[in-house]
Structure formats: C-alpha cells, structure tokens
Amino acid sequence: MRLTINGRQVEADVDVRTSLLDLLRDHLGLPGTKKGCNQGACGACTVLADGERINSCLALAVQYDGREVTTIEGVGAPGALHPLQRAFVEHDGFQCGYCTPGQICSAIGMAAELERGLPSYVTGDLDAETIELTHDELRERMSGNLCRCGAYNGIVDAIRETFGQIAEDAGKREAA
Amino acid sequence: MSFVQEAMQAVMKKAIALAPDGWIPGGHPDPLMREKHGLIGASISRIDGPLKVAGQARFAAEFPMEGLTYAALRHSTIARGRIVSLDTTQAEAAPGVVLVMTHLNAPRLKPTPPFGSKPQAAGGDDVPVMQDDRIHWNGQPVAVVLAETQDQADHAQSLIRVQYEVQGGVTSLDAARAQGPEPGKFQGELLKVEIKDAEALFAAAPVKVDAVYRTPPHNHNPIELHAATLAWEGDELRVHDATQAVAHAAWTLSQVFDIKEAQVHVTSPFVGGGFGSKTLWQHQILAAAAARLAGRPVRIVVSREGVFRIVGGRALTEQRVAIGAQQDGGFDAIIHTGLTVMTPHNAMTEPFIVATRSAYAAKSFKLEVDTVKLNMVANTFMRAPGEAVGTFALESAIDELAAELGMDPIALRSRNEPEQDPTNGLPFSQRGVEQAWKTGAERFGWETRNATPGATRDGDWLVGVGCATATYPYYRMAGGAARIILDRTGRAVVEIAAHEMGMGTATAHTQVVAERLGLSLDQVEFRYGDTAFPGLVLAGGSQQTASIGSAVIVAHRTLVTELLKLAGNDSPLAGLKPDEVGGLDGGLCKLDEPGRCESYASILARAQRETLTVEGEAPPPLELQHWSMHSHGAMFCEVRVNAITGETRVSRFLGSFDCGRILNAKTAASQFRGGIIMGLGLALMEDAQFDERTGRIMNPSLAEYHVPVHMDVPEIEVMWTDEPDPHAPMGARGIGEIGITGVGAAVANAVFNATGKRVRDLPITLDKLL
Structure with missing residues (x-):
C-alpha cells in the first residue's frame, strides 16, 4: 500500500489487521501519535485523514491506501511550531503531554468542521449560516479528547486564541 | 514491632519534637523563600513544552530497539484458585510468535518486595510473578506472548486455552466483613487516634450529626498506558519505563532477578501521567523475564483493560463521621471511623482519617480505620490517598452540622480553627487556611448565596453553591540526593533521579537552581528520570519538590564551600565563609556587600578547573516530627x-490555596486545576464497578469508567496566598495532590444547596437525585 503522510509518499506492507495508529507508531517511526485506549474512547490517537479528524486506532491502515494523513509531526516541529502548538505552550494546555498531539490534531480538524458550518449537539440553530465558537461549542466538539491531567482550561484558551476568529471570518465572507 | 522498639521510637519522636528548631532540617529558613522578584514564582512556560506539543517527547513505548518483540498478556478469569490446564500449542504455532511464557517455563524469580517493605521497594504486591499455578485475583496474568508484531501477539494470546479450579476467594464486602476487620496502618503507623471519650462527649453534645459516607473504587487512568521497552545486555537489564520511581523500580527489579542494583538501568524521561499508578507492577517483571527467556528485547504496552486488571487503584471506603457540637459551633467530639478494603498480598490501607487528624480543634477525637481483605488486584496510592475520600466524608459532615446549627459553614470552620495540631500537639509550621477562606469567599461571592436548599431555580435548573476545606500535608521522604556540575563557562547541570509526569518538575527546578546559583534559566540544565543520577526520589506524596529542594540545598552548600576553597587568597571573596556568600549574576557575592563578587567562570579558570562536581544528600526528614506541616485550600x-x-453540571469552581511558596505560577495553576478536575470525576462519575460474584472489574475501559471530559469542566479559578513555609525547602510544601481534596464535598454540598438532597454515596449520579 502507498499513502501520503505529512506530505511524504510512504510505502508500507503490513498485516491487514494493523491499525493506522500501529502503522504510524510501530512501523513508520512516527510515535507522536499516541495510544491511550486503542478502542476509540480517549482521542489520543487523533490524526487528520484528508483533512478530517479520525481516531487512528479505529482505522485499519489498509483503508488509507492512496490517502493523505497528517500527524502531529506534520503540524509543526520545535523551532517551527504551528500557531496552535505555540498557543498550547503559552496557555499551558497540557501537563504530561501525552494527550496533546491528539488534542492539537483534533482542534485543527474541529476548526475546519466549524468553518464548513457543521453543527454539533449544542448548536442552537441547525440552519445557521455561521456557528460561533462559543465556550460550549468548543468544549462539546473537543469532548472526544480526554486529558487526565486536567489541562482543559488551557486547551480551550489555546484553541480560542488560535481559531476564535473563524466563525467571524466565515460570517464576513458571507457578507462580502 | 517489639515493645522495646516501640518504646524507643516513642522516645525518639518526643526528642525530635522537643529539640531546638536549629537542630532540625528547615530550622534555618531557606533564604530562597523570601526572593520576591526573581525566578521563584515566575510564570514560565514549560521548558519541555515545544517537544510535547510537537509529539517529539519520547515516552516508554517509543524507544527503538534492534530485534524488538511485542508482548501481550493473558489474564485470569477467576479470583482465587489454581490453573488446572494450560494449552499453548495453538498460540505457539501462530504466525510471528516468538515465545509463550507461563508459570511452566518462566525463569525462577524472587518475590517482589512490595511498597513499604523497604525504602526502595516499589512492588504493588508480593504475589510470586508467574511462578506457580496459584491465582490470587481476577485479572492476574497467566501467560505472556511475544511476537514479531503487536497484532500477532494479541491474536496468539487469544488462542491459549486455560482451565481453572476455583478455590474459595472473598469477592464481596459482606463476606470480607464476616471474616473480621483488622486495624489499618499507614506509613508504619496504626491509623488510630483516641483523645478523651469521644463517644460519651458526642452523646452528651446538644447538636450533632452522625452519618455514613461511601466512596467506590477508583482507577488513576493516566492516558499513557503502562508500558516498558527493555532488553538484557549480557547480565544487565536496560529498561525504558513509564515510572514515577526510577530508583525504586531498579532496586526492586534487581531483587526479583537476583542481580545487583547497578545491573539495572532504568530511564523515564517523560511519563504520560501517573497519579500514583506508575510504579512497578507485574508487566515490567514479566516483560523482563520473557526477554531473558527469548533472548530478544521486548516492548510491553498494557491494554486499557489490562491496566484495570493488573494495576491497582484506590480502594472503596465506608466512613462514619459523627460530630458533636455546642450551640455556638464549638466541637465537643469528632468521630471518624470506618473500613476500607485491601488484599491478602499488599500493605496499602486507604487512610481516610489522615486529614481529620489536623483539620479542626475538638475536645475529643476518635479516629480509626479498619481493613478487610478481598481477592482483587492490589489497591494502591492514588492522588491524595486518604485525603481525597476522607475529606468528602468530613467536609460533608461539617456542612450538615452547619445546616443543623443554622450557621454559615465557613464561620463554623473558623470557629474550630486549632492553635496547634489538635491530635499530636505539634506547632504548625505555617497555616494560612483562614486567609485562603477569606480571599476565596470574596472572589467567589459567597455572601450572595441563598442558604435555603432548593430555593434558587433557573428554568429547569436548580442552582446551588457549596464549599469545603482542602488539605494535604507536607511530606519529605528520606533518600533525596543531587549532583551539581559547574563548568568553566559558568553553566550548571543538576542531576537527580527525579521525574516529570507533567507536574512541571523540570521547569520549576530549573528556576529554583538558577535562582540559587544566580544564573539565568538558559545557563541551567536539570537532568532527571535516570538511575545513573543520584537519589531515591519518589514522585509521590507531593514530596518530590521538597526532596529535590533539600538535596540541592546540601549539594549547593558543598559547591559554595569548594568554590571558596578554589577561589583562594587572590579572590575578592578571600576569607569569606559559605554563610556569608550567595549566588548572584553568574558568581558568588558577599551577601551584605553585593559589589564583592567573583564569577564562577573566573574562579574555575584561576583554579585551572574545567568543571567542579559536587554531590549532596538530603538530611533525614525530621522536620515532619518537629512541626505539624499542612497545606490547605x-x-x-x-x-x-x-x-x-437529575443531571448535575458544575458551572463554577474556585480553589483558594495556602501551600507555602509557589515556584511557577503557570504550572502550579495547572496542577491545582488538574487536581480539582480529578475531584470533579470523583464527585460525579468515577466508579470502578466490582462484580461481587466473580471479583472482576466490569467497566475496564475509558468508555465505561467515566472521567471528566472538556464539556464537564468549567473555567476553574485558582488563587493562592504564596505565604512561605519557613521550614520547607524554598518555603514550598508541594501541590500535586491537594487539588483533588475537598472537591467531592464541595460538589455534594452544592448539590444539597441546589436540591435539598444530601448524597452520601459517591459518585453523585442522576439516579440519586430523582
């Protein structure tokens, strides 16, 4: 199978049982994506597949033949961090750092969903043109990513600082 | 312990209590605690932050090794008995399988020294690890499979056929109780305090409350699974572990494998959360045994279910709290008794009375913990063992009494503020609980509350507020040691076998060392998480900061002494004694004459030294028996x-703390919030459900054992007094655990104020409010 990971073409020959998560961690030397439960309950393994956030532990690697996957290693590196990564450091949006790559990939995917106008469980008006990134919208949409250290306040602050303008920008585009 | 030993210990304790302050560690306040404008307390981002947010911090299961095999465990399905038959043929024939290890072929191992049996011991229990056919709990590993990939190992373990013979086993609380309780001990001391006749004074008191509070078993559930990557290199065992006790792990492994401690090298640079659970359990031992048998390196990543099966959590408690008071609120009697469970093979008692020993003044006390034994995975330390659940009972009872008296619960607490430790008589080292209450109440707007339960409604929502005292002691364990290496460029490296599980250790201690030596942050490197470094430093009991701090103080004094010797007569520092100088601007200066200085670089250059290396060992923690040292919130x-x-949502939370000096405002705030959030889990959702028929945990996953998620957590406000403890290193008492204490009661008391319903069984799920 052949897939694009962080912009690089990768060839892999793995067991059909191998999850995308294990492919990344055990076979491709990309351990930035974390294993916290291996059953889709914690979100530590979140990556972006063709721009959408998925739990890589619930994805079979072979399903991703020919597709594009972005992991935390492709988001930004020390010295060239993504603005969201910098905001996580500034707002102390982590302690142990283990759920962090998943939180960051998930937040990037979430921002894209919001920009596309996808509603969530707490969205009041399902037909709204734009959805504001309120405190509840953000928390609801990020609730699939557990943080046992309890860095939630810092995570929310970092995401709001980085993506807080999205709803407004989308609204402005509509107006223009 | 013999009568003579006990008598000797009592005499020693009295002597330490009565000794002059100056003879005791902390008797001379650490000069750093008064520094108000330097690095101590500064809000500095984590120095390892960029690595962590980029996924570049390497955890235990992420270290590459040549020829690595992957391990999978098979767990028993009975609680007590023996293995009758084990058929591993299919598993051995499965593709990629390198080894199937059972008690029939496992190397012979010595018993694991359990926690508390020796200062360096780290075992969760003393059950022989895969040495015989006996089963001691439901979930005990009965086989290990090594294969070329994780998928192959996972599949092969499913092909193993095991038959058991059940032999008794105690798996219900009633059955355990019927066997008779035994007195509980914690840190070698009996969990029992009796001052005057508390039952009689309680009976005679004009106002009283008397109720039973229950808390279920809890699991730590750090998001990083317990894991190790290890290999035998000749007779030496190299372990990349996820541990909060590197030195303990190395020593304990050396005992099990009957080799020298120096033959085990454990490193753990990053730990994905621990909360008391990341110590030595069977998985590291089994992986090392299998690695020896197979002659291959092994990576073991315990499954999430496996973590519930082989890593113990907090035991259940059943606590009676009875308080008798006068009409003015003064306490005549505090009774806090009850039971908790443990196993036949460990020594850990959940010590739920510890907070009650020093929280309030009363004319009489009766505090006691009984234990009964279940066949279950050995319970262990979980964030604030004792205080987390004990304060739920005590602080709920205080709230119930305040309601009974028609008094404000803060005023009731203040009315019973002790002048000295109410149960051991020692003076408090520093106690600012009243200040914490005052500033917290103002900030929260406590005076606007409606004291009438069930009286505030917002549409379908009943709104209520509650409060509780948080408390956790200052601890320091023996064994702290540190090495300082100063070089000719004026840079310092500190090495200590300590840990970074997210507490901010590396960042905070870089600040402390830089301040102590008079260096900038980038001139200091704090190295930790490696048994090549000195010290027996447990990241537990909120004591790591004190342990590191006191060791660095000693090493630093040696450093200063050596530097003054090297400086000699040609230095502006000539003739000065260590007490007369301090670190400033990259060198030593006379304390009362800041112009009289010489830089480290200059001293070392003149002495023609490239580096100066010193080591220091922390003194025994006698301060614990000389002062009563406690933090509050x-x-x-x-x-x-x-x-x-009946759904409960927490809409606001504020914690106001008095924990001595705060070393880093940013990471400290996160520690406090993190503790509070785990406390919200304890209050509202966490419950490891134990099947009393089979002794099996029924919800071993993060889908069924609920922990707080983003949506459950409001913006949490934290504040602190920053009043230094004059007898603690840096004036800091440790903050890792206090955040979880008091939260259960604060939530339960708020639920009572909202609904008029008093929930005494945690967690407060919606069925209890309908």
Whole structure:
C-alpha cells in the first residue's frame, strides 16, 4: 500500500489487521501519535485523514491506501511550531503531554468542521449560516479528547486564541 | 514491632519534637523563600513544552530497539484458585510468535518486595510473578506472548486455552466483613487516634450529626498506558519505563532477578501521567523475564483493560463521621471511623482519617480505620490517598452540622480553627487556611448565596453553591540526593533521579537552581528520570519538590564551600565563609556587600578547573516530627442540577490555596486545576464497578469508567496566598495532590444547596437525585 503522510509518499506492507495508529507508531517511526485506549474512547490517537479528524486506532491502515494523513509531526516541529502548538505552550494546555498531539490534531480538524458550518449537539440553530465558537461549542466538539491531567482550561484558551476568529471570518465572507 | 522498639521510637519522636528548631532540617529558613522578584514564582512556560506539543517527547513505548518483540498478556478469569490446564500449542504455532511464557517455563524469580517493605521497594504486591499455578485475583496474568508484531501477539494470546479450579476467594464486602476487620496502618503507623471519650462527649453534645459516607473504587487512568521497552545486555537489564520511581523500580527489579542494583538501568524521561499508578507492577517483571527467556528485547504496552486488571487503584471506603457540637459551633467530639478494603498480598490501607487528624480543634477525637481483605488486584496510592475520600466524608459532615446549627459553614470552620495540631500537639509550621477562606469567599461571592436548599431555580435548573476545606500535608521522604556540575563557562547541570509526569518538575527546578546559583534559566540544565543520577526520589506524596529542594540545598552548600576553597587568597571573596556568600549574576557575592563578587567562570579558570562536581544528600526528614506541616485550600463550587433529569453540571469552581511558596505560577495553576478536575470525576462519575460474584472489574475501559471530559469542566479559578513555609525547602510544601481534596464535598454540598438532597454515596449520579 502507498499513502501520503505529512506530505511524504510512504510505502508500507503490513498485516491487514494493523491499525493506522500501529502503522504510524510501530512501523513508520512516527510515535507522536499516541495510544491511550486503542478502542476509540480517549482521542489520543487523533490524526487528520484528508483533512478530517479520525481516531487512528479505529482505522485499519489498509483503508488509507492512496490517502493523505497528517500527524502531529506534520503540524509543526520545535523551532517551527504551528500557531496552535505555540498557543498550547503559552496557555499551558497540557501537563504530561501525552494527550496533546491528539488534542492539537483534533482542534485543527474541529476548526475546519466549524468553518464548513457543521453543527454539533449544542448548536442552537441547525440552519445557521455561521456557528460561533462559543465556550460550549468548543468544549462539546473537543469532548472526544480526554486529558487526565486536567489541562482543559488551557486547551480551550489555546484553541480560542488560535481559531476564535473563524466563525467571524466565515460570517464576513458571507457578507462580502 | 517489639515493645522495646516501640518504646524507643516513642522516645525518639518526643526528642525530635522537643529539640531546638536549629537542630532540625528547615530550622534555618531557606533564604530562597523570601526572593520576591526573581525566578521563584515566575510564570514560565514549560521548558519541555515545544517537544510535547510537537509529539517529539519520547515516552516508554517509543524507544527503538534492534530485534524488538511485542508482548501481550493473558489474564485470569477467576479470583482465587489454581490453573488446572494450560494449552499453548495453538498460540505457539501462530504466525510471528516468538515465545509463550507461563508459570511452566518462566525463569525462577524472587518475590517482589512490595511498597513499604523497604525504602526502595516499589512492588504493588508480593504475589510470586508467574511462578506457580496459584491465582490470587481476577485479572492476574497467566501467560505472556511475544511476537514479531503487536497484532500477532494479541491474536496468539487469544488462542491459549486455560482451565481453572476455583478455590474459595472473598469477592464481596459482606463476606470480607464476616471474616473480621483488622486495624489499618499507614506509613508504619496504626491509623488510630483516641483523645478523651469521644463517644460519651458526642452523646452528651446538644447538636450533632452522625452519618455514613461511601466512596467506590477508583482507577488513576493516566492516558499513557503502562508500558516498558527493555532488553538484557549480557547480565544487565536496560529498561525504558513509564515510572514515577526510577530508583525504586531498579532496586526492586534487581531483587526479583537476583542481580545487583547497578545491573539495572532504568530511564523515564517523560511519563504520560501517573497519579500514583506508575510504579512497578507485574508487566515490567514479566516483560523482563520473557526477554531473558527469548533472548530478544521486548516492548510491553498494557491494554486499557489490562491496566484495570493488573494495576491497582484506590480502594472503596465506608466512613462514619459523627460530630458533636455546642450551640455556638464549638466541637465537643469528632468521630471518624470506618473500613476500607485491601488484599491478602499488599500493605496499602486507604487512610481516610489522615486529614481529620489536623483539620479542626475538638475536645475529643476518635479516629480509626479498619481493613478487610478481598481477592482483587492490589489497591494502591492514588492522588491524595486518604485525603481525597476522607475529606468528602468530613467536609460533608461539617456542612450538615452547619445546616443543623443554622450557621454559615465557613464561620463554623473558623470557629474550630486549632492553635496547634489538635491530635499530636505539634506547632504548625505555617497555616494560612483562614486567609485562603477569606480571599476565596470574596472572589467567589459567597455572601450572595441563598442558604435555603432548593430555593434558587433557573428554568429547569436548580442552582446551588457549596464549599469545603482542602488539605494535604507536607511530606519529605528520606533518600533525596543531587549532583551539581559547574563548568568553566559558568553553566550548571543538576542531576537527580527525579521525574516529570507533567507536574512541571523540570521547569520549576530549573528556576529554583538558577535562582540559587544566580544564573539565568538558559545557563541551567536539570537532568532527571535516570538511575545513573543520584537519589531515591519518589514522585509521590507531593514530596518530590521538597526532596529535590533539600538535596540541592546540601549539594549547593558543598559547591559554595569548594568554590571558596578554589577561589583562594587572590579572590575578592578571600576569607569569606559559605554563610556569608550567595549566588548572584553568574558568581558568588558577599551577601551584605553585593559589589564583592567573583564569577564562577573566573574562579574555575584561576583554579585551572574545567568543571567542579559536587554531590549532596538530603538530611533525614525530621522536620515532619518537629512541626505539624499542612497545606490547605478553600474550595467553592456552583452546580446546576436539572430538576427533570437529575443531571448535575458544575458551572463554577474556585480553589483558594495556602501551600507555602509557589515556584511557577503557570504550572502550579495547572496542577491545582488538574487536581480539582480529578475531584470533579470523583464527585460525579468515577466508579470502578466490582462484580461481587466473580471479583472482576466490569467497566475496564475509558468508555465505561467515566472521567471528566472538556464539556464537564468549567473555567476553574485558582488563587493562592504564596505565604512561605519557613521550614520547607524554598518555603514550598508541594501541590500535586491537594487539588483533588475537598472537591467531592464541595460538589455534594452544592448539590444539597441546589436540591435539598444530601448524597452520601459517591459518585453523585442522576439516579440519586430523582
């Protein structure tokens, strides 16, 4: 199978049982994506597949033949961090750092969903043109990513600082 | 312990209590605690932050090794008995399988020294690890499979056929109780305090409350799974572990494998959360045994279910709290008794009375913990063992008494503020609980609350506020040691076998060392998490900061002494004694004459030295028996309870803390919030459900064992007095655990204020409010 990971073409020959998560961690030397439960309950393994956030532990690697996957290693590196990564450091949006790559990939995917106008469980008006990134919208949409250290306040602050303008920008585009 | 030993210990304790302050560690306040404008307390981002947010911090299961095999465990399905037959043929024939290890072919191992049996011991229990056919709990590993990939190992373990013979086993609380309780011990001391006749004074008191509070078993559930990557290199065992006790792990492994401690090298640079659980359990031992048998390196990543099966959590408690008071609120009697469970093979008692020993003044006390034994995975330390659940009972009872008296619960607490430790008589080292209450109440707006339960409604939502005291002691364990290496460029490296599980250790201690030596942050490197470094430093009991701090103080004094010797007569420092100088601007200066200085670089250059290396060992922690040293917090909570569904949402939370000096405002705030959030889990959702028929945990996953998620957590406000403890290193008492204490009661008390319903069984799920 052949897939694009962080912009690089990768060839892999793995067991059909191998999850995308294990492919990344055990076979491709990309351990930035974390294993916290291996059953889709914690979100530590979140990556972006063709721009959408998925739990890589619930994805079979072979399903991703020919597709594009972005992991935390492709988001930004020390010295060239993504603005969201910098905001996580500034707002102390982590302690142990283990759920962090998943939180960051998930937040990037979430921002894209919001920009596309996808509603969530707490969205009041399902037909709204734009959805504001309120405190509840953000928390609801990020609730699939557990943080046992309890860095939630810092995570929310970092995401709001980085993506807080999205709803407004989308609204402005509509107006223009 | 013999009568003579006990008598000797009592005499020693008295002597330490009565000794002059100056003879005791902490008797001379650490000069750093008064520094107000330097690096101590500064809000500095984590130095390892960029690595962590980029996924570049390497955890235990992420270290590459040549020829690595992957391990999978098979767990028993009975609680007690023996293995009758084990058929591994299919598993051995499965593709990629390198080894199937059972008690029939496992190397012979020595018993694991359990926690508390020796200062360096780290075992969760003393059950022989895969040495015989006996089963001691439901979930005990009965086989290990090594294969070329994780998928192959996972599949092969499913092909193993095991038959058991059940032999008795105690798996229900009633059956355990019927066997008779035994007195509980914690840190070698009996969990029992009796001052005057508390039952009689309680009976005679004009106002009283008397109730039983229950807390279920809890699991730590750090998001990083317990894991190790290890290999035998000749007779030496190299372990990349996820541990909060590197030196303990190395020593304990050396005992099990009957080799020298120096033959085990454990490193753990990053740990993905621990909370008391990341110590030595069977998985590291089994992986090392299998690695020896197979002659290959092994990576073991315990499954999430496996973590519930082989890593113990907090035991259940059943606590009676009875308080008798005068009409003015003064306590005549505090009775806090009850039971908790443990296993036949460990020594850990959940010590739920410890907070009650020093929280309030009363004319009489009766505090006691009984234990009964179940066949279950060995319970262990979990964030604030004792205080987390003990304060739920005590602080709920205080709230119940305040309601009974028609008094404000903060005023009731203040009315019973002790002048000295109420149960051991020692003076407090520093106690600012009243200040924490005052500033917290003002900030939260406590005076606007409606004291009448069930009286505030917002649509379908009943709104209420509650409060509780948080408290956790200062601890320091023996064994702290540190090495300082100063070089000719004026840079310092500190090495100590300590840990970074997210507490901010590396960042905070870089600040402390830089301040102590008079260097900038980038001139200091703090190295930790490696048994090549000195010290027996447990990241537990909120004591790591004190342990590191006291060791660095000693090493630093040696460093200064050596530097003054090297400086000699040609230095502006000539003739000065260590007490007369301090670190400033990259060198030593006379304390009362800041112009009289010489830089480290200059001293070393003149002495023609490239580096100066010193080591120091912390003194025994006698301060614990000389002062009563405790941190406190005032916890405030607002809840909204749905009148139709019974769902509880926490809408506001504030913690106001008095924990001595705060070393890093940013990471400290995160520590406090993290503790509070785990406390919200304890209050509202966490419950490891134990099947009393089979002794099996029924919800071993993060889908069924609920922990707080983003949506459960409001913006949490934290504040602190920053009043230094004059007898603690840096004036800091440790903050890792206090955040979880008091939260259960603050939430329960708010739920009572919202609904008029008093929930005494945690967690407060919606069925209890309908």
